[in-house]
Structures are given as structure tokens and as C-alpha cells.
Amino acid sequence: MKRILTRLLAPLLLLGWLPAQAMITGELIMVRSDRAFPDAMRILQGAIKKQGYTLSNIQPVDEALAKSGYTTDNYRIVFFGKTEQMKLLTRTHPELIPYLPLKIAIYAEAGETLLVTSDPAVFMDLYPDRQLHKVFMQWHEDLISIMKNLQNPD
Amino acid sequence: MTKLAMFYLYIKPAVFLILLFSSLSCLADKGKVLYTEKCAICHGHEGSGGVGIPLGLEAFLEQTPDEYLRRTIRVGRPGRIMPPFYRLSDHDIDAIIGYIRSWKKTTVPQWDATPVKADARIGKQLFDKHCITCHGESGYGGKGTGKTFSRPRDLPITPPSLNNQGFLNSASDQMLKNIIIQGRKETPMPAASQFNLTDDDVDNLVSYIRSFQQTMVTGEQILSESSVLVYKSPYTFNETIENIKRAVIAKDYILIRDQALDHGFVPVKDESKTHTMVYFCNYDIIYNALAIDPRVGMFLPCRITVVEQNGEVQAMSINPKRLSQLFNNDELDVACDRMHDTYSSILKEATR
Numbered sequence: 004m005k006r007i008l009t010r011l012l013a014p015l016l017l018l019g020w021l022p023a024q025a026m027i028t029g030e031l032i033m034v035r036s037d038r039a040f041p042d043a044m045r046i047l048q049g050a051i052k053k054q055g056y057t058l059s060n061i062q063p064v065d066e067a068l069a070k071s072g073y074t075t076d077n078y079r080i081v082f083f084g085k086t087e088q089m090k091l092l093t094r095t096h097p098e099l100i101p102y103l104p105l106k107i108a109i110y111a112e113a114g115e116t117l118l119v120t121s122d123p124a125v126f127m128d129l130y131p132d133r134q135l136h137k138v139f140m141q142w143h144e145d146l147i148s149i150m151k152n153l154q155n156p157d
Numbered sequence: 158m159t160k161l162a163m164f165y166l167y168i169k170p171a172v173f174l175i176l177l178f179s180s181l182s183c184l185a186d187k188g189k190v191l192y193t194e195k196c197a198i199c200h201g202h203e204g205s206g207g208v209g210i211p212l213g214l215e216a217f218l219e220q221t222p223d224e225y226l227r228r229t230i231r232v233g234r235p236g237r238i239m240p241p242f243y244r245l246s247d248h249d250i251d252a253i254i255g256y257i258r259s260w261k262k263t264t265v266p267q268w269d270a271t272p273v274k275a276d277a278r279i280g281k282q283l284f285d286k287h288c289i290t291c292h293g294e295s296g297y298g299g300k301g302t303g304k305t306f307s308r309p310r311d312l313p314i315t316p317p318s319l320n321n322q323g324f325l326n327s328a329s330d331q332m333l334k335n336i337i338i339q340g341r342k343e344t345p346m347p348a349a350s351q352f353n354l355t356d357d358d359v360d361n362l363v364s365y366i367r368s369f370q371q372t373m374v375t376g377e378q379i380l381s382e383s384s385v386l387v388y389k390s391p392y393t394f395n396e397t398i399e400n401i402k403r404a405v406i407a408k409d410y411i412l413i414r415d416q417a418l419d420h421g422f423v424p425v426k427d428e429s430k431t432h433t434m435v436y437f438c439n440y441d442i443i444y445n446a447l448a449i450d451p452r453v454g455m456f457l458p459c460r461i462t463v464v465e466q467n468g469e470v471q472a473m474s475i476n477p478k479r480l481s482q483l484f485n486n487d488e489l490d491v492a493c494d495r496m497h498d499t500y501s502s503i504l505k506e507a508t509r
Contacts, residue, residue, distance in 0.1 A: 031452065031483055034196040041324070064443070064454055067413075071440035075447065078454055088421040091465075093418060095433060100418065101385050101475045108455035112207060115200060119452045121299065121483060132373065135439025140225050154193065 030122040032146050034114060036153040040077040043116035044154055047081060050152035054145050058082040059082070061103050070121060077111040096135065099126070105142065107149070120146055120151060191249055195242065203260050208238060208302040208451065216342040218263040220335055226254050228327035236487035237318050238450065268331035273363040280365025287352045291345065295319040296366060296413050297365060300488065301448055302369055320369035360388030361468045376442070382479035386500055390463075390470040390508040394431065395464050397470050401435050402506035405461075406504070408499060410437045413458055431465040442496075449488045456480055459496075461503065472508055474500045 036043045051058055062080040069075070084104035092099055107120045123142040130136070178421055193202075200206060204213025211217065232249050235240035242250070259266065284296070291299060291312070298318030318324060337359050340348030390397040402412055418432035438458035446453050461474045477500065483492030 016285070033452070034199045035202065037191075037202060056424055059419075062458070064457060065457075066442055067438075068444055073440060075334045075444070077232055078447070078451075080455060082421070084230070084422065089419060089422060093429075097464055097466055097471070098387065098473075100464060101473050103418065104422075106455060108452065110454065112451075112453060113399075115202075117207070117451070119198075119455055121455065121480070125483070149468070 021054065030125045032120050032150055034118045034120050034150040034153050035112075036118065037115055039114050040109075040111040040116050043118070044079065044109060046153055047107065050149045051081070051083045051107075053152075054149050055157070056085055056145070058083050065110075078108070079110070080106050080108050082106045092138070096130070096132075098130075102126070102151075105146070107146075116153070120150075121156065122146070136138060179249055187251035188254070188275055189261075191245070191253050192256050195245075195338050197333070198239070203357065204257065210310075212345070213260045214341070214343050215261050215263055216339070216344070217260065218261050218338065219266060220332060220341070222268060222329075222332065224259065225327050225329070225332060229267050230254075230325065232323045232326060233485065234318060234321045234323040236485060236490075237298060237323070238484065238486045239322055239323070239409060240485050241323070263491055266332075266335070269331050270329060270333065271331065272315075272333060273330040273360050273367070274358035275357065275364040277361070277364040277368040279358075280361035280368075283358055283362055284365050287354070291316040292319050292374065296369060297320055302450055302492070312345050314419050316345070319366050322371060325367070325370040325440070330363050334365060336361055337362055344480070381484065384479050385503060386476050387471055387473040387495075388504040388508040390472055392470065392508070394433075394463060394465040395471050397472055397507060398433055398435060401463065401472060401503065404503040404506040405437045408503060410439045410459065410499075413439050418462060424440055432462065434460050434462045436460050446489070446492055449492060450484055450486050452484065453489065458492060459500070461500070461507075474504065476500075 026072065036046075038046065051097075059070070060082040061081070064080060065075050065078040068078075073150060083097075083106070084106045089103055093103065104121075105120070107118055109116060109118050123139040126139050127136060162457035190230070196209070196212075198207070199209035200212050201209075204211055209453060227247075227250055230242050230245065230253065233239045235241075245253075251341075284292075288296075293299060293316070296319030298321065299312065299316035301315050321459075334348070337354075338349045340346045340351070341350075354362075398415065402415075405412055413436040415433050415435045417428035418434055419429050420434075436458050437460075443454075443457055446457070456475060458479070459474075461472055464471050464473065475491040481490045
């Protein structure tokens with residue numbers, strides 16, 4: 004199964020990266036997990052750490068809304084990044100700052116959990132810098148690996 | 158029997174069958190993988206529904222021919238969340254359709270291609286009387302998204318857009334006619350008999366819906382907005398932060414907190430003194446944005462970052478207009494335009 008996935012994914016990845024100047028709508032990375040929210044949240048945090056990132060914050064959007072009288076199912080935003088890389092990038096490319104740290108929105112839908120993040124590929128057209136493209140490419144791959152953990156948790 | 162005859166009689170067909178079955182099951186497998194990767198997030202596992210409407214209902218599968226599914230996947234629904242899948246091969250699309258068909262034992266309909274010729278003006282009157290409450294003015298579609306369970310709502314399933322070019326370029330007249338006559342079981346879509354509509358009435362309705370069709374412009378859309386809003390500040394770092402906070406409050410937003418960009422990454426005593434994030438929000442706006450499309454939460458809460466570098470102070474934020482282009486959702490575009498104006502005016506105000 005995993006082999007099929009990587010085989011399918013490899014050409015997709017390549018395709019995704021070819022048209023650097025023409026970014027396409029729908030550049031979101033999304034996954035539906037059949038795990039219930041608490042379980043999915045635990046797997047997500049584990050996957051982020053396993054991929055070598057530091058979890059910096061979890062924003063409880065649902066709790067904040069509930070305090071203002073709005074009912075909503077579980078909804079969190081998980082922030083993460085690599086400390087040294089963040090330090091370097093904020094110095095060399097301050098324009099990236101509004102998008103740092105990286106984040107994934109995770110929310111419940113009935114007994115399942117959805118995860119969404121924007122594909123760092125959307126930055127490609129903005130920055131001609133090849134060095135930076137390598138960073139985006141790495142994020143792109145890491146985010147996909149992290150999300151895959153929730154599709155196939157075993 | 159000679160060995161050769163045996164080969165032709167038994168072994169070759171057996172090998173052929175094995176190959177055929179393995180390639181068929183491989184196709185089904187591929188369809189499942191592709192569906193899980195590209196569609197399940199919105200339409201749910203086995204088409205149970207989500208941000209997208211349910212695809213696994215018998216009534217749906219019995220009304221929609223493969224060609225409708227094929228075109229829908231290719232062109233999507235511009236401005237109604239459902240993305241176009243330009244990059245899937247015909248083979249991939251067929252694999253996805255094969256997988257969708259495998260959920261239920263239904264016959265695949267074959268509607269004939271005869272166009273319906275009737276009176277669109279009468280159709281409009283009927284539409285405004287019976288359909289507009291759900292499908293909206295000129296068939297624009299219901300507000301909100303497909304079928305989500307995360308927040309309370311009026312209808313369990315959002316009525317799809319009927320004037321959407323992706324829909325009109327996928328659906329045949331005979332298919333429309335059948336849907337209007339039968340309604341769609343297990344969804345809010347009623348059958349024509351509930352409105353006492355005659356066959357002629359249905360034809361007039363089909364003509365009215367068809368009258369929205371235009372030639373569809375397809376092709377990949379190029380994102381045009383810049384990704385960030387950046388303003389240079391004539392004030393000191395701390396003054397700029399205070400200005401932002403004042404402007405945020407003046408705009409009726411609630412300040413959540415301000416913290417260093419590297420908060421959570423380094424010990425508090427080592428946190429950056431030159432990169433500060435000011436978080437703010439308005440719960441009314443957040444709640445409404447989540448109702449339009451639950452995925453936008455990833456750009457919440459609102460945030461402006463103040464940065465001091467080489468003696469220069471800048472205030473910056475994401476550009477909501479650029480991000481709205483990721484979601485293919487007209488309703489959201491309106492909200493994001495408003496958000497863009499809010500960000501710009503706070504940034505302007507604080508750095509003036």
C-alpha cells in the first residue's frame with residue numbers, strides 16, 4: 004500500500020512543482036482521518052515531532068468561540084517549525100514572516116477529523132531564489148508526510 | 158490432447174483471466190487511493206458527504222451518468238469550492254468513477270441527448286415560486302457548504318448551484334428533467350409531485366436552468382495578488398506595536414495577545430525583541446467565516462507582525478485576497494476582500 008502511494012505520489016509531486024510561475028487554485032493540502040478528534044490530535048502532534056519539527060503553540064479556536072457564545076465542534080490550529088531555520092529565514096527573507104511558523108488546522112466532523120494546511124508551493128512564484136525553493140520543497144514533502152500519518156496511521 | 162491444445166484451451170484463458178482481474182482490481186485500488194487523496198476530504202469516505210455534498214446515495218448514483226461525473230471532476234464548480242482537476246488523466250478519472258460506482262449496486266443511467274425545448278420565462282416563474290427558497294436567486298445555490306456536522310444549520314445539505322457553468326456544462330437536459338421529476342431521496346431535494354408540477358412545467362424549468370449556460374472558459378487560473386501586505390513604519394518598534402493595538406481596537410476587534418515570533422521555540426528569556434506578533438480577532442467574523450468554509454480557520458486568528466531589521470521597522474500580514482484564491486469560493490472571496498480592507502486600514506493607520 005505504502006509503495007503504491009509513493010509511486011502515485013512521486014509524479015504528482017513532480018507535476019506540482021513544474022509550473023513555478025503559474026500557481027493553480029486549490030493548492031491546499033487536506034486530509035480526512037477516520038480517527039476521532041482526540042486520537043487524530045495525538046497522531047498529528049507525534050507526526051510533527053517525528054518529522055523533526057518543534058510544536059510551538061496550539062490555538063483552541065473552538066474554546067474561544069464557545070466563550071463568546073458560539074457552538075462549534077473541536078477546532079484547533081497547531082503551530083510548528085524548526086527553530087534554527089526560522090531564525091535564519093526571518094533574517095534573510097522577512098517577507099515570509101507572516102506565514103511563519105507553519106500551521107495545520109485540525110477540526111472534527113462528526114466522528115472523523117479533517118486537517119488542512121496551505122501548500123508551501125504557493126510561495127514558489129513569489130521568490131525566484133533557488134535556495135528558498137529547496138526550503139519550500141522540503142516543507143511541502145514534510146507536510147505531506149505528516150498528513151499521510153493521519154490517512155494511514157499504521 | 159496435445160500440450161499445445163491444452164495450453165490454448167485452459168492455460169492461456171486462465172492466465173488472461175488472472176491478468177484481467179488483477180488489472181481490474183488494481184484499477185479499483187487506484188480509484189480508491191485517488192478518491193481518498195483528492196475527494197474524501199470534502200465528500201467523505203464512501204461519499205457520506207462533508208464540505209462537498211454526498212456522492213454515495215443510491216438516488217444520486219441512479220441519476221448521474223458517468224459523463225456527468227467525468228466532466229464535473231474535470232471542470233469543477235467555479236466559485237463553489239469544488240475544484241477542477243486538470244491534472245488527472247482520463248484513466249485516473251475513470252478509476253475514481255469506478256470506485257464511486259462500487260459503493261452501491263445501481264444501474265448507470267444513460268440519458269438520451271435530446272435537448273428540452275420549452276419556455277424559460279414560464280420556467281422562471283415556477284422556479285421563483287418553488288425552488289428559489291433553496292437554490293437561491295437565479296439558481297445561484299444555497300449559502301454555506303455541502304453537508305457538515307460541525308455547526309448547527311438550517312438544511313442538512315446545502316442546495317447546489319444550478320447556474321454554475323461547471324454544472325451546466327456537465328448536466329444534460331434529460332438528466333435535469335429526471336432529477337426534477339424524481340427529486341433526490343435521502344436529501345432535502347423534493348420530487349415534482351410535491352409541487353404538483355406537470356411534465357410541461359418540468360420542461361419549462363429545465364429550459365430556465367439551461368438559459369444560464371454560457372461558453373465555459375477553462376484553464377488554470379493564475380494567482381495575481383501578492384502574498385503579503387507590508388508597510389514601513391516611521392515609528393519605533395514599540396510605538397508601532399502600540400499603534401497597531403489602538404487601530405485594532407478602533408476597528409472593533411478584540412486583542413488576543415502579543416508574543417514574540419519565536420515564542421514556544423526558545424526559552425522565554427531568549428525570545429526575539431525585534432519580531433512581535435499581535436493577535437486579534439472578532440468572533441462574529443470568525444464564526445461566519447467558518448460557516449462559509451471551515452477550512453479558512455488555518456488563517457485565524459488575525460495577526461499582524463511587527464519587525465525591526467537594520468534599523469527599519471515594518472508591519473506586515475498575510476494577504477487575505479491572495480489566500481481566498483486558494484479556496485474557489487465566491488462567498489469567501491467577499492469575506493476575504495473585507496478582511497483585506499481591514500488589514501490594510503489597520504496597517505495604514507498604525508504606520509501613518
